[in-house]
Amino acid sequence: MSASFKGSNSSKFQVSEFILMGFPGIHSWQHWLSLPLALLYLSTIGANILILTTIYQDSSLKQPMYLFLGILSVVDMGLSTTIVPKILAIFWFDAKAISLPECFAQIYAIHCFLSMESGVFLCMAFDRYVAICHPLRYPLIVTNSFITKATLLMVLRNGLFVIPVPVLAAQRHYCSRNEIEHCLCSNLGVTSLACDDKRPNSICQLVVAWLLLGGDLILIILSYALILRSIFRLNSAEAVSKALSTCSSHLILIFFFYTAVVVVSVTHLAETKNALIPVLLNVLHNTIPPSLNPVVYALRNRELREGFQKVFFFRLRKK
Numbered sequence: 001m002s003a004s005f006k007g008s009n010s011s012k013f014q015v016s017e018f019i020l021m022g023f024p025g026i027h028s029w030q031h032w033l034s035l036p037l038a039l040l041y042l043s044t045i046g047a048n049i050l051i052l053t054t055i056y057q058d059s060s061l062k063q064p065m066y067l068f069l070g071i072l073s074v075v076d077m078g079l080s081t082t083i084v085p086k087i088l089a090i091f092w093f094d095a096k097a098i099s100l101p102e103c104f105a106q107i108y109a110i111h112c113f114l115s116m117e118s119g120v121f122l123c124m125a126f127d128r129y130v131a132i133c134h135p136l137r138y139p140l141i142v143t144n145s146f147i148t149k150a151t152l153l154m155v156l157r158n159g160l161f162v163i164p165v166p167v168l169a170a171q172r173h174y175c176s177r178n179e180i181e182h183c184l185c186s187n188l189g190v191t192s193l194a195c196d197d198k199r200p201n202s203i204c205q206l207v208v209a210w211l212l213l214g215g216d217l218i219l220i221i222l223s224y225a226l227i228l229r230s231i232f233r234l235n236s237a238e239a240v241s242k243a244l245s246t247c248s249s250h251l252i253l254i255f256f257f258y259t260a261v262v263v264v265s266v267t268h269l270a271e272t273k274n275a276l277i278p279v280l281l282n283v284l285h286n287t288i289p290p291s292l293n294p295v296v297y298a299l300r301n302r303e304l305r306e307g308f309q310k311v312f313f314f315r316l317r318k319k
Contacts, residue, residue: 009067
C-alpha cells in the first residue's frame with residue numbers, strides 16, 4: 001500500500017493523503033490523453049478570455065444577456081482550472097499524491113462551480129423570460145443593480161449550500177486504502193474509501209443536487225414554458241423566428257449541461273462493472289461544457305461575432 005498514515009494507537013490509523021490513480025484500467029497509456037486534455041484546457045481559457053475581452057471592449061455588448069455570459073465564462077474558467085492542471089500533473093509528473101485538505105477543497109470547488117453554472121443558466125433564463133414576455137418592463141427589471149444582486153446571491157447560495165458535502169467527507173474515517181481510481185477528488189470516489197458509514201455523504205450530495213441543480217432546472221423549464229407560450233402567440237413569423245433565435249444558444253447549453261449531469265449521476269448509481277465509464281464521463285462533464293459554452297455562443301450569436309470583428313480587427317488596423 002502506497003499510503004501515508006498517522007497513528008493514534010497501534011490498531012487505528014488515519015490516512016494522511018490520497019493517491020489519484022487516474023483512469024481505471026488504462027493506467028499504462030493514460031498519459032497519451034494529456035495532449036487532447038491540455039489542448040481542451042487551453043482552448044477553454046482562450047475562448048472564455050476572448051468572450052470577456054469582447055464584452056468589455058465593445059460597448060454594444062454591455063447588455064444583461066452578455067454580462068451574464070461573461071459571468072458564465074469566469075465560472076467555466078474556474079471549474080476547468082480546478083480540475084485540469086491536477087490531471088495533467090498526474091499524467092506528466094506522476095504527481096498522484098494529494099493531501100486530505102487539498103482533496104476536500106477540490107470537492108468543494110467542483111460542487112461550487114457546477115452549482116454556480118446552473119445558477120447562471122437560471123439567471124439567463126429569467127433574463128430571456130423578462131425580455132420576451134415583458135419587453136416594456138425589461139429595462140426597469142433587469143438592471144445592472146439586478147445583475148450584481150443576482151450574482152452575489154448565486155455566489156452566497158452555492159458557496160454556503162455545498163459546504164456540508166466536503167465537511168461530511170472530511171469527518172469520515174479513512175483507515176485502510178488511500179488509492180482513488182479517479183483523476184480528481186469526487187465526493188463518492190473519496191468516501192468509498194471510508195471505513196465508517198458513508199450513507200450521510202450520499203444522502204447529503206443527493207439533497208444538495210436536488211435543491212440546487214434540480215431547483216434551478218425546474219425554474220428554467222417554467223421560464224421557457226412561459227417564453228414559448230408568449231412566442232407562439234405572436235402573429236408575425238419573423239418575430240417568432242427572432243425570439244427563438246435569441247434563446248437557441250442558451251437552450252443548447254442547458255440541454256447539454258443537465259443531460260450530462262443526469263448521465264453522470266445514473267452511471268454512478270448503476271455501479272457499472274466497467275469503472276472507466278463513470279470516471280471518464282465525470283471528467284468530460286467537468287471539462288467539455290466550459291470549452292463548449294463560448295463556441296456555441298460565438299457560432300450562433302451575430303452580435304457577439306460582430307463584436308469579435310470590431311474589437312480584434314480594429315486592433316490589427318491600429319498596428
